[in-house]
Amino acid sequence: xxxNLNIKMxxxxxxxxxPVFLYLALFTGLINSQFTKPPQPPLFIKKLDKHVKxxxxxxxxxxxxxxxxxxxxxxxxxxxxxxxLVDDVAGIKxxxxxxHSSMLEFQxxxxxxxxxxxxxxxxxxGRAKSxxxxxxxxxxxxxxxTRPPKFIRSPEIEVLRAGNTARFQxxxxxxxxxxxxxxxxxxIMAGETGTELVIHDIGPADVANYACNxxxxxGYEYRDTYLNILTVAAVITTGPQDLIVSKGSNVTMKCxxxxxxxxSIKWNLNGTTLAESDKYIIQNATGNLLILNADxxxxxxxxxxxxNHGQDRKYGSLIVKSxxxxxxxxxxxxxxxxxxxxxxxxxxxDLSEKLTVMWKKNNVDLGQSVYAQDQRISQDENYNLNIKxxxxxxxxxxxxxxxxxxxxxxxxxxxxxxxxxxxxxxxADIPEIPEQLEGTEVRxxxxxxxxxxxxKINWFKNGMPVETSGTNTRIEDHVLVMSDTTTENSGEYTCxxxxxxxxxxxxxxxxxxxxxxxxxxxxxxxxSQGTGVRLHCxxxxxxxxxxxxxxxxxxxxxxxxPALHTDMPxxxxxxxxxxxxxxxxxxxxxxxYPNNTLEIRDLRQEDVGLYKCVASTxxxxxxxxxxxxxxxxxxxxxxxxxxxxxILLALIIVAYCVWRIRQRSKGKGYYGxxxxxxxxxxxxxxxxYYTTEDGDSIMLEQDNVPFTxxxxxxxxxxxxxxxxxxxxxxxxKSTGSCGSLLDDEFLKRGMDxxxxxxxxxxx
Numbered sequence: 010x011x012x013n014l015n016i017k018m019x020x021x022x023x024x025x026x027x028p029v030f031l032y033l034a035l036f037t038g039l040i041n042s043q044f045t046k047p048p049q050p051p052l053f054i055k056k057l058d059k060h061v062k063x064x065x066x067x068x069x070x071x072x073x074x075x076x077x078x079x080x081x082x083x084x085x086x087x088x089x090x091x092x093x094l095v096d097d098v099a100g101i102k103x104x105x106x107x108x109h110s111s112m113l114e115f116q117x118x119x120x121x122x123x124x125x126x127x128x129x130x131x132x133x134x135g136r137a138k139s140x141x142x143x144x145x146x147x148x149x150x151x152x153x154x155t156r157p158p159k160f161i162r163s164p165e166i167e168v169l170r171a172g173n174t175a176r177f178q179x180x181x182x183x184x185x186x187x188x189x190x191x192x193x194x195x196x197i198m199a200g201e202t203g204t205e206l207v208i209h210d211i212g213p214a215d216v217a218n219y220a221c222n223x224x225x226x227x228g229y230e231y232r233d234t235y236l237n238i239l240t241v242a243a244v245i246t247t248g249p250q251d252l253i254v255s256k257g258s259n260v261t262m263k264c265x266x267x268x269x270x271x272x273s274i275k276w277n278l279n280g281t282t283l284a285e286s287d288k289y290i291i292q293n294a295t296g297n298l299l300i301l302n303a304d305x306x307x308x309x310x311x312x313x314x315x316x317n318h319g320q321d322r323k324y325g326s327l328i329v330k331s332x333x334x335x336x337x338x339x340x341x342x343x344x345x346x347x348x349x350x351x352x353x354x355x356x357x358x359d360l361s362e363k364l365t366v367m368w369k370k371n372n373v374d375l376g377q378s379v380y381a382q383d384q385r386i387s388q389d390e391n392y393n394l395n396i397k398x399x400x401x402x403x404x405x406x407x408x409x410x411x412x413x414x415x416x417x418x419x420x421x422x423x424x425x426x427x428x429x430x431x432x433x434x435x436x437a438d439i440p441e442i443p444e445q446l447e448g449t450e451v452r453x454x455x456x457x458x459x460x461x462x463x464x465k466i467n468w469f470k471n472g473m474p475v476e477t478s479g480t481n482t483r484i485e486d487h488v489l490v491m492s493d494t495t496t497e498n499s500g501e502y503t504c505x506x507x508x509x510x511x512x513x514x515x516x517x518x519x520x521x522x523x524x525x526x527x528x529x530x531x532x533x534x535x536x537s538q539g540t541g542v543r544l545h546c547x548x549x550x551x552x553x554x555x556x557x558x559x560x561x562x563x564x565x566x567x568x569x570x571p572a573l574h575t576d577m578p579x580x581x582x583x584x585x586x587x588x589x590x591x592x593x594x595x596x597x598x599x600x601x602y603p604n605n606t607l608e609i610r611d612l613r614q615e616d617v618g619l620y621k622c623v624a625s626t627x628x629x630x631x632x633x634x635x636x637x638x639x640x641x642x643x644x645x646x647x648x649x650x651x652x653x654x655x656i657l658l659a660l661i662i663v664a665y666c667v668w669r670i671r672q673r674s675k676g677k678g679y680y681g682x683x684x685x686x687x688x689x690x691x692x693x694x695x696x697x698y699y700t701t702e703d704g705d706s707i708m709l710e711q712d713n714v715p716f717t718x719x720x721x722x723x724x725x726x727x728x729x730x731x732x733x734x735x736x737x738x739x740x741x742k743s744t745g746s747c748g749s750l751l752d753d754e755f756l757k758r759g760m761d762x763x764x765x766x767x768x769x770x771x772x
Contacts, residue, residue, distance in 0.1 A: 073112065074111070087128045155225065191217070
C-alpha cells in the first residue's frame with residue numbers, strides 16, 4: 010500500500026506541475042513573439058585553417074566546418090576551386106546544422122580532393138565568404154626572403170544609426186608589402202585598395218558583410234566583419250484620425266511608421282484583421298489604408314499595427330454621412346497682420362447630389378467678383394477660405410453656407426469671427442555707450458525691428474520725459490542727440506516704442522565726465538647746490554576718473570622715476586628751495602608725494618632744466634602743465650652795453666661824414682635858377698644865386714675887374730660876397746640904390762651856417 014501511495018503521490022505531483030510548465034512555455038513563446046532578435050548580416054565566428062594536408066585513405070578523414078552568426082539563420086554553400094560543390098561528390102559528405110554551421114567531411118580522402126575550398130553564408134541582409142582552405146598533399150612554404158601578411162589593424166563590426174558615416178580600418182605588414190583589397194558580400198569592391206573603407210550616409214542598402222584581404226606572394230590574411238544599422242523599435246508617427254466622410258467617397262486612413270528594420274503594417278476593423286481586396290487596399294510604401302466608395306457599412310474603429318522587433322498601435326474611427334453637414338466649420342481665431350489664415354469649411358454630403366459651398370463676410374457674399382478683385386482671398390477645392398497677407402480690414406464674421414439640390418431651401422451654415430492683430434513694437438538693443446568727456450556729442454540710436462501700426466518713440470531720462478526746449482538735447486528721427494554735453498547730461502536714458510498693440514523699451518546709461526585741469530602755476534627756482542626743491546602739480550579731476558589718474562613728471566623730454574611717498578610733505582605750500590638734510594649717494598633724490606608734488610633733494614648741476622607734470626586718465630591721454638624751471642643765475646654782461654654804445658657812436662660819425670662828403674660833391678647850389686644859367690636862356694635880373702665855392706677868391710676876382718670891363722660883360726653879372734655886402738652895408742644907403750636892394754631879411758635868408766656862400770644880385 011505504501012508503494013502504491015508513493016506512486017500516486019508522484020503522479021499527483023507530476024500532474025500539479027504540468028500547468029506550471031505549460032505556463033512557462035506559453036510565456037516564453039509570447040516573449041519570443043514580442044521581442045524578436047534584430048537582423049544581422051552573416052559573420053563567420055570560426056576561423057578556418059588556410060592549409061590542410063591531404064593524406065589518402067579512410068583512416069585520414071578530416072572535416073572543414075563553417076560557422077556564422079546571423080539573424081535570420083544563414084544558408085550555407087560550399088565551393089571548390091570557385092565552383093559550387095554538389096552533395097554527391099565521392100568521398101565527401103555535406104552536413105548542415107540547422108543554419109548554425111555547415112561541415113564538409115572528407116570520409117575517403119583521395120587525390121582528386123585536392124583544391125581550394127570555401128563556403129558562403131547568406132541571409133536577407135548579407136552574404137559572408139569564408140577563408141579559402143588549400144587542401145593539398147604537399148606542405149606549403151613561402152618563398153625564401155618573404156614574409157606572409159599579418160594584420161596590424163583589422164576591420165571591426167560597425168553598428169550605427171542611419172545617416173552616419175562608417176569607417177573600417179585595415180593595415181597589414183609583410184614582405185613584400187601586402188596589397189589591400191576590400192569586398193562587400195563576397196564581391197570585390199572596385200577601386201577600394203586603401204587602408205580605410207569609408208561609407209557615408211549609411212542606409213539599409215549598406216547593411217552587408219565586409220571583408221579585408223591583405224596578400225603578397227608569401228600568402229594572405231583575411232578578416233570579415235559587417236555593417237549594421239542600429240535597430241529602432243517600430244513607432245507610428247502618423248496614425249489614423251477620426252474621420253467623417255461623405256457617402257461614396259474614397260477615404261485614406263494614414264499609418265506612417267519609423268523603425269529599423271522597416272516595420273510591417275497591418276490594419277484591423279473593429280478588432281478583425283483586414284485583408285487586401287477590391288474594397289481595402291494597403292499601400293506598401295506608406296502603410297496607409299485606402300477605402301474605396303465608402304458606405305455606412307465601413308463605419309467603425311480602425312487600428313493600425315506596426316511591428317518589427319518592437320510594436321506600436323494607433324486607433325481612429327470612421328463615420329459615413331449621407332446628408333449635407335458641415336463637420337469642421339470656421340472658428341473664432343486671432344491672427345496677426347501680414348500672415349495667412351485659413352477659415353475651414355469641411356462639408357460631407359451625398360455625393361450623388363451636386364454640392365454648393367459659398368462664403369459670406371459680415372453677411373455679405375464673397376463671390377467670384379470679390380475673389381477676382383482681391384487676389385489675396387480665394388476658396389480652395391476643399392471649400393476652405395484662404396486669406397493671404399492679412400490686413401486690419403479683414404477683421405469680421407465669416408460664414409460658410411453649404412447646400413445640395415435637395416437642401417437648397419434649408420442650407421447648413423457655420424460662422425466664426427476673425428480678429429486681426431497688429432504687431433507689437435520690438436526694439437533693437439542699444440549698444441553700451443562708453444564714458445564721455447564734457448563738450449562731446451552723444452548720439453543714442455533707437456532702432457525699431459518690427460511693429461505695426463508704426464510705433465511712436467518716446468525718450469525718458471531717469472524716468473522723466475526728456476526736455477528738448479532750451480537745452481542742448483534734440484531728437485532727430487529715432488536718434489537722441491546731446492551736443493556740447495556737461496555732467497548734467499549723465500543719467501539713464503530710456504527709449505520707449507508704443508502702438509495700439511503693445512510697447513517695448515530699451516535702457517542705456519550715459520556718463521559725462523568733467524575734464525581734468527592742472528591748476529598749479531609755473532615756478533622758477535634758482536639753482537643752489539645741495540638744497541631741495543618741491544614742485545607742485547595740483548589737479549582738478551572728475552571723482553569717477555580719479556581712480557584712473559596717472560601723474561608723470563618730465564625734465565625736458567625725459568620722464569622721471571621718482572620714489573613714491575605715502576605721507577604728505579611737511580609743508581605742502583613750499584615750492585621754493587629749502588635746506589636739504591640727506592646727501593647720501595644711493596638715495597633716490599626724486600620723491601613723488603600723494604598730492605603729486607615732486608620733491609628734488611640734494612640739487613645738482615644735472616637737475617637744472619624745465620619741469621612739467623603730465624596728467625592722464627582713462628578718457629584723456631595726456632594733459633601737460635606749464636613748465637617750471639630750475640635755472641642758474643649769472644652776472645649781467647655790462648661790457649656788452651659799452652661795446653654796443655661804441656658801435657652806435659661809430660655809426661653816427663660815419664653817417665655824418667658821408668653826409669658832408671655828399672654835400673661837398675654837389676658843388677653849386679641854386680634856388681631854382683641853375684638850369685636857366687647853364688642853358689644861357691634869358692632870365693630876370695632879380696634872380697638870386699648861391700655857391701659853396703671859395704668866397705674870398707671869387708671876391709678878389711670880381712673886385713679886381715674894372716667897372717667898365719665888368720659893365721661890358723653882359724653875361725657875367727657882378728658877384729656880391731659877404732665882404733662886398735659888409736662894404737655896401739657900411740655905405741650910406743640913401744645915396745645909392747645898391748644898398749637899398751639889400752635888407753636884413755634878405756641877408757638872413759641867404760646866409761649859410763659857416764658863412765661860406767656868397768650871394769649875387771644882377772641888375
